[in-house]
Amino acid sequence: xxxxxxxxxxxxxxxxxxxxxxxxxxxxxxxxxxxxxTLSDEVLTxxxxxxxxxxxxxxxxxxxxxxxxxxxxxxxxxxxxxTRLGRKQLGxxxxxxxxxxxxxxxxxxxx
Amino acid sequence: xxxxxxxxxxxxxxxxxxxxELELHREMSSRPFGHSTRIREEARELWTFPxxxxxxxxxxxxxxxxxxxxxxxxxCLLTLSLGIGINTAVFxxxxxxxxxxxxxxxxxxxxxxxxxxxxxxxxxxxSYPEFQSLRNGMxxxxxxxxxxxxxxxFTALTPAAGIREGIKAQFVSGNYFSVxxxxxxxxxxxxxxxxxxxxxxxxxxxxxxxxxPTIPGKIVNLGxxxxxxxxxxxxxxxxxxxxxxxxxLWIPLATQSRVIAGSDWIHDIATRVLHVLVRRKPGITVxxxxxxxxxxxxxxxxxxxxxxxxxxxxxxxxQTNMGGFRGTGTIGLILMGAVGVILxxxxxxxxxxxxxxNAARKREIAVRLAxxxxxxxxxxxxxxxxxxxxxxxxxxxxxxxxxxCHWIRVGALTAxxxxxxxxxxxxxxxxxxxxxxxxxxxxxxxxxAALVGIWPALASTRTDxxxxxxxxxxxxxxxxxxxxxxxxxxxxxxxxxxxxFRGAWQSRSANPGFGLNKILLMNVDLTTIDGSPxxxxxxxxxxxxxxxxxxxxxxxxxxxxxxxxxxxSGQFENEEHKRLRCRFNAVSGGYFDTLKIPILAGxxxxxxxxxxxxxxxxxxxxxxxxYWPNQSPLxxxxxxxxxxxxxxxxxxxxxVAKVVRNTFLSKVDNYYLYFPKPISDAGGWVLVRxxxxxxxxxxxxxNALLEINPALASHSYLITLQKGPVQIQKLxxxxxxxxxxxxxxxxxxLASVGxxxxxxxxxxxxxxxxxxxxxxxxxxxxxxxLVLREGLSSVAGGTLIGFLGxxxxxxxxxxxxxxxxxxxxxxxxxxxxxxxxxxxxxxxALAMAAACLLPxxxxxxxxxxxxxxxx
Numbered sequence: 009x010x011x012x013x014x015x016x017x018x019x020x021x022x023x024x025x026x027x028x029x030x031x032x033x034x035x036x037x038x039x040x041x042x043x044x045x046t047l048s049d050e051v052l053t054x055x056x057x058x059x060x061x062x063x064x065x066x067x068x069x070x071x072x073x074x075x076x077x078x079x080x081x082x083x084x085x086x087x088x089x090x091t092r093l094g095r096k097q098l099g100x101x102x103x104x105x106x107x108x109x110x111x112x113x114x115x116x117x118x119x
Numbered sequence: 120x121x122x123x124x125x126x127x128x129x130x131x132x133x134x135x136x137x138x139x140e141l142e143l144h145r146e147m148s149s150r151p152f153g154h155s156t157r158i159r160e161e162a163r164e165l166w167t168f169p170x171x172x173x174x175x176x177x178x179x180x181x182x183x184x185x186x187x188x189x190x191x192x193x194x195c196l197l198t199l200s201l202g203i204g205i206n207t208a209v210f211x212x213x214x215x216x217x218x219x220x221x222x223x224x225x226x227x228x229x230x231x232x233x234x235x236x237x238x239x240x241x242x243x244x245x246s247y248p249e250f251q252s253l254r255n256g257m258x259x260x261x262x263x264x265x266x267x268x269x270x271x272x273f274t275a276l277t278p279a280a281g282i283r284e285g286i287k288a289q290f291v292s293g294n295y296f297s298v299x300x301x302x303x304x305x306x307x308x309x310x311x312x313x314x315x316x317x318x319x320x321x322x323x324x325x326x327x328x329x330x331x332p333t334i335p336g337k338i339v340n341l342g343x344x345x346x347x348x349x350x351x352x353x354x355x356x357x358x359x360x361x362x363x364x365x366x367x368l369w370i371p372l373a374t375q376s377r378v379i380a381g382s383d384w385i386h387d388i389a390t391r392v393l394h395v396l397v398r399r400k401p402g403i404t405v406x407x408x409x410x411x412x413x414x415x416x417x418x419x420x421x422x423x424x425x426x427x428x429x430x431x432x433x434x435x436x437x438q439t440n441m442g443g444f445r446g447t448g449t450i451g452l453i454l455m456g457a458v459g460v461i462l463x464x465x466x467x468x469x470x471x472x473x474x475x476x477n478a479a480r481k482r483e484i485a486v487r488l489a490x491x492x493x494x495x496x497x498x499x500x501x502x503x504x505x506x507x508x509x510x511x512x513x514x515x516x517x518x519x520x521x522x523x524c525h526w527i528r529v530g531a532l533t534a535x536x537x538x539x540x541x542x543x544x545x546x547x548x549x550x551x552x553x554x555x556x557x558x559x560x561x562x563x564x565x566x567x568a569a570l571v572g573i574w575p576a577l578a579s580t581r582t583d584x585x586x587x588x589x590x591x592x593x594x595x596x597x598x599x600x601x602x603x604x605x606x607x608x609x610x611x612x613x614x615x616x617x618x619x620f621r622g623a624w625q626s627r628s629a630n631p632g633f634g635l636n637k638i639l640l641m642n643v644d645l646t647t648i649d650g651s652p653x654x655x656x657x658x659x660x661x662x663x664x665x666x667x668x669x670x671x672x673x674x675x676x677x678x679x680x681x682x683x684x685x686x687x688s689g690q691f692e693n694e695e696h697k698r699l700r701c702r703f704n705a706v707s708g709g710y711f712d713t714l715k716i717p718i719l720a721g722x723x724x725x726x727x728x729x730x731x732x733x734x735x736x737x738x739x740x741x742x743x744x745x746y747w748p749n750q751s752p753l754x755x756x757x758x759x760x761x762x763x764x765x766x767x768x769x770x771x772x773x774x775v776a777k778v779v780r781n782t783f784l785s786k787v788d789n790y791y792l793y794f795p796k797p798i799s800d801a802g803g804w805v806l807v808r809x810x811x812x813x814x815x816x817x818x819x820x821x822n823a824l825l826e827i828n829p830a831l832a833s834h835s836y837l838i839t840l841q842k843g844p845v846q847i848q849k850l851x852x853x854x855x856x857x858x859x860x861x862x863x864x865x866x867x868x869l870a871s872v873g874x875x876x877x878x879x880x881x882x883x884x885x886x887x888x889x890x891x892x893x894x895x896x897x898x899x900x901x902x903x904x905l906v907l908r909e910g911l912s913s914v915a916g917g918t919l920i921g922f923l924g925x926x927x928x929x930x931x932x933x934x935x936x937x938x939x940x941x942x943x944x945x946x947x948x949x950x951x952x953x954x955x956x957x958x959x960x961x962x963x964a965l966a967m968a969a970a971c972l973l974p975x976x977x978x979x980x981x982x983x984x985x986x987x988x989x990x
Contacts, residue, residue, distance in 0.1 A: 038148060060140070
């Protein structure tokens with residue numbers, strides 16, 4: 009899937025995806041982008057231009073924390089770990105998203 | 120908050136971390152990488168504090184631009200630091216006179232017991248029995264202390280040398296140090312009131328006892344009693360005397376009769392010499408204490424014929440809310456106004472200067488506005504510059520004020536000490552800055568910076584981009600208004616300074632109408648002597664007899680009030696009930712001879728008449744003229760109004776004396792009455808005329824006093840009329856005169872600098888116009904006119920307004936002079952003194968002309984060819 013064909017992220021969905029990606033274990037930026045890419049069956053591609061500002065925003069909001077660690081190729085990398093506040097946020101946002109997507113699905117089916 | 124800390128923690132490594140993070144991403148990614156600068160910018164915006172950081176950036180920028188134009192910065196700094204320095208110094212003086220508390224523990228809880236009659240507070244002294252009933256009448260948990268004023272006790276400090284010297288001792292109640300919370304080294308000073316122990320002051324310990332660490336336990340002989348020195352008061356503790364004076368030592372009140380023979384304060388109810396202080400407990404208000412004091416029985420007092428009662432007031436070092444220092448606050452405020460005007464003149468200069476400078480930078484500003492800077496950003500940046508100047512100027516000014524305060528303090532103390540060490544020795548004037556001074560300086564710096572910064576900044580950014588090239592940012596009207604205001608303010612200050620300086624000059628040669636030289640004053644305070652009224656008047660008689668018999672003494676007089684040291688005042692009427700407010704004094708027969716005041720008609724009291732206190736009066740010439748115009752006053756009668764205080768109700772006129780100055784050296788007392796003064800237990804002042812130098816008579820006189828009664832000697836001081844009261848009178852005009860002169864000079868300097876700046880700027884702006892005029896054949900004279908024409912109307916307007924202001928000011932001074940209790944600072948220069956005003960005008964004109972010299976010269980040197988080719 010090429011550039012530009014990526015579906016537009018709905019407002020706030022990127023945060024949700026990032027939180028979901030780091031839910032199980034801490035990941036660095038590239039890995040997060042990769043995880044979203046793979047988990048979405050290569051439908052979603054996150055640009056660096058959106059990813060990093062989103063990560064910083066989440067960190068400032070306290071949903072994730074960053075710490076330096078070693079990457080798989082032995083380079084210093086910044087790992088993002090979800091916090092308790094982040095888990096709570098994820099739960100809330102996911103519920104909201106579920107409601108929204110069901111609602112949208114219903115509308116589309118009946119149309 | 121958490122966000123703030125997180126930001127603070129990560130902020131320093133932001134750039135590096137971000138680079139590393141993105142670099143890793145780029146390496147791992149197979150796709151082409153996006154625009155990393157944008158990411159960086161977005162991240163920076165998230166992680167930083169945009170407002171604060173832009174502020175810091177503006178400050179940095181401000182410092183850099185200021186450093187780039189050193190002459191501008193220097194002029195600004197000089198003006199601001201001078202202005203702020205003088206203002207801070209005056210405020211420090213005002214602050215320490217008005218608000219400074221006593222050097223004790225928790226000084227805000229310490230109250231003075233004072234007397235209130237109607238709306239005014241007066242100091243009050245009570246006797247020891249009265250003090251006891253006061254203490255018993257108060258709540259038991261309230262601490263009450265009593266102190267005497269400073270007493271001079273003559274003793275030989277080093278017995279071997281045998282020289283007797285005067286030591287200033289203060290008698291205090293036994294709880295003095297514990298209630299004040301003063302810890303005397305070593306340990307507690309004295310609890311038990313009966314023991315003969317003494318605490319020496321730190322100053323005395325270092326000055327006279329050579330900081331001897333073994334001093335506790337040493338013996339000092341005071342009035343024949345051996346006192347053990349038990350401690351040294353901490354440095355900086357100068358006691359509670361009013362006005363603040365440092366005693367040499369403190370001794371228990373209970374030992375008084377052993378130190379000053381012939382008097383017993385503890386048991387004599389009539390000896391009212393004790394000041395009372397109260398420490399309030401937490402939670403108790405001043406009003407509660409005052410109520411308690413008022414309800415105490417046996418202390419209701421009616422003095423001076425008016426009903427009054429005891430009350431409490433917060434203790435400060437100078438107690439400017441009552442008594443003799445009451446006018447200090449007003450004088451301080453007037454002085455603060457004057458120096459405030461000077462700062463304002465300076466600020467106007469800087470506003471002008473900054474406007475011109477901003478005008479020179481109009482391109483820079485226009486370009487920045489054009490590429491998208493907001494007006495707020497530019498104003499903020501321009502203000503940052505002036506804030507840097509303001510803070511720097513404030514800091515330097517603060518340092519300057521410390522220096523000024525040091526000079527004021529040294530000058531004042533030296534002057535007082537020179538007048539009389541005995542009366543003013545140990546005087547304390549603490550001019551160290553406190554938090555109020557800091558706050559004042561800071562506020563002043565920021566205020567001036569805002570004034571100097573915001574106005575020009577708004578003015579120079581107000582214009583739209585198009586016209587910014589045409590306008591200079593400051594309307595001509597504004598500039599003229601500033602110049603006019605400046606010149607008006609300067610002229611008012613100059614005229615005021617002229618009037619006051621003239622007064623100081625006049626005081627040098629003021630003739631009171633009688634001989635000032637060779638007069639010695641001695642106060643005789645009989646309240647310090649134990650015994651019946653008869654005993655006291657006998658002591659006074661002996662003092663007079665001994666003094667008269669001393670070699671070198673030609674005549675003497677006993678008076679109620681010495682010349683220039685206060686006078687009585689009251690309503691008196693003649694037989695036809697024509698009423699007049701007169702000043703009066705009670706004098707003995709020798710008064711007119713001793714002071715050489717001519718008796719114009721009739722005679723003065725004989726010794727016997729005075730002694731008997733006959734119902735006779737000597738009136739001044741003007742008073743006689745008022746009561747009995749064109750008639751002989753001799754044998755007529757004057758009756759005393761309801762105010763009382765005099766033994767008879769009606770007096771026969773026996774003589775007319777020439778009008779002299781008696782209350783103030785600066786004013787003639789037209790209406791003056793002299794009543795006879797008998798030798799009684801009331802005491803008074805002894806005026807002694809000597810054959811040669813009055814100073815030479817002092818030691819003999821002092822020895823005579825000591826022989827007659829040591830108690831009397833311990834509280835009488837000897838001073839020459841010329842050096843004491845007359846000197847104080849001269850200082851009354853000298854100090855305001857000198858200060859006003861210096862301030863006027865400063866104002867003139869600042870105004871000249873301002874005019875110089877404006878004219879210089881006008882010339883620089885008009886180079887092309889001047890060039891065109893010259894090319895068209897204008898003469899040098901025309902060019903000068905062209906340059907000066909514009910400023911001339913401002914100068915004329917400013918002078919006119921200043922003239923009116925100065926007339927108001929001198930009217931105010933004249934109104935002050937008319938008040939009976941204030942000296943005439945202008946020495947009767949009147950409401951309108953043309954000479955002074957003309958001199959002020961001349962000085963102003965001269966300074967303005969000097970300020971215009973260089974710019975005008977420059978204008979006449981304009982080469983039309985260069986000027987026209989120039990942009």
